[in-house]
Amino acid sequence: MTTTTTATRDSSGIRLFSWFLAKRLVQAAVVIAIVSVIVFLLLQALPGGPARGILGQQATDAQIAAFNHEQGFDLPLIQQYFNYVGQWLQGNLGRSFVMNTDVSSLIIQRLPKTLILALAAVGGALLVSIPLGMAQALRRNKVFDYVMTGLNFIVYSTPSFFLGLLLIMFFTQLLGWLPASAPQGDTVAQILSQPREMILPVLTSGLAGVATFSRYMRSSTIDNLHEDYVRTARAKGTPMNKVISRHVLRNSLTPVVTMLGYYLPVMFGGALVVEQLFNYPGMGLLFWNAAQTTDFPVLLGCVLVISVATVIGSLLADITQFILDPRARGGVK
């Protein structure tokens, strides 16, 4: 009897999950398709069209016409769009006309370095902000909470390049402890072999993360402290610190874990600024250099890759939330 009910519930759970997954995957595909249209339209919006963008300002009209014909830019827009998508699907993002290299190989070379910086920053930020947010929630509206909330607000309102500058002034100029320039090198191994150079870039992007994550952790802990299960556990005589370490911590982490998926665009945006400030050879610096030289294939290739990563990130976040938080399943039906 009991087994049948469990079995039915399980299979309906799986059906619910498959339905949710299918719906979300279709949505993600539609969103990526719209992103590709936006990137295509940006390419069309270049002054003089993509030919001028790729051949440069010195190209003659005849060269441009020849190039347009050769590349199929004189075809109807719809057909051009599908040609592009075909290329993108094969991993061909075009050629940088400044560096004369495949955009995809440039990105493959730079992206891991940005991910290392981001992972170190996000990981460090989580290690600090999870206990910090919980401590604030447990001392809600006490002096400690006010001071930390105020500090978080200030860090959150500080442009990261100002934050980085302050760190350089303090740790490099005043104390002389840390170098102000990031690790250099072509390979990931070279980057990793210069940990001292890594500290300031990681600290700069990590601090901004602490400000965001600890706010989330604080409010989700506060919400959970008011849940019935806390009262029940307390009424049954469980000591408060056990309730917190066993139940509240786990449940409060759900929104933070979910948020990590949505944090990708913030992370890439932050990388853009931090890499420029410290001259760290990641994807952000690649993008920035391309903006200086109006290297549009690189700019648009980066935008495409980052956007697809963002869509996948939020897809994973939604799936994680669906699995971890039963309440999120209500909205599916």
Added chain:
Amino acid sequence: MSTATLSRTAPPKSPAARAAHEFFSNKLAVIGVVIVVALMVFSFIGPLLYQTEQVSTNLMQADLKPGEDGHPLGTDGLGYDVLGRLMIAGRTSILVGLAAGVLATILGTLWGSVAGYLGGWVDATMMRIVDAGIAIPGIFLLLVISAIVRPSEWMMVLIIGAVSWLVPARLTRAEALSLKSRDYVLAIKATGGSNSRAILRHIIPNTIGTVVVNATFQVADAILLIAYVSFLGMGLQPPATDWGAMLTDGISSVYSGAWWLIFPAGIAIVLIVSAFNFIGDGLRDMFDVRGQS
């Protein structure tokens, strides 16, 4: 805490007075208002009282220390008076931030309320466009657009507005979705009222709490975004400037010890952005809006 306040003082009469009471009992929000007003007076009225040359450079007067030759905050590498420059830079940061924040809010509110009210495939299409927009981080799009057209102040407002309307659109859409099944909205439909009447007269006014709170955060974010764009070298054309551009110019003097080229502009940004965030937080308590950060 609120019960204690109520027992001591008589409850204010009108809802507006009660809301004002709620807002002004939030100390940080009041500090936020004071900071915003002070910085606006500084940036808009300041240049009338303290007139300086901010268009032509004057290399004879370059790199003066604070207090030298009648320059309270010194001069920069081009001879601009830093205090005066701080004022006109503030004017740009505040004006562009406010205008872009308001533009984003109006666009987002209209988009979101239409999507939520109409529902069905219109809603699905409109919201997937929002999802796609959110997937492209604003700062990247801003740089691509700035690489195509070097922005003027109003161009900057348009571009920042164009990358920032997505979040208010999502928030308003969620509100509109729940409002459209309320009796008073259904009554409009039943009596043959038009969709635009329902949206403009009933849906949007009822989302006002969410909209106003978010608008405040939008302004804060817009001011930060301008600073980032300037830092990335795609900001306004000199001699126009904003606090982000001033701070960026100051970075090169970090080793020369010219603190007056770094701290005034940097602190001004932190102050104005925190202030708008404080005000947004206070308004959120006042309107009792949940789920915004």
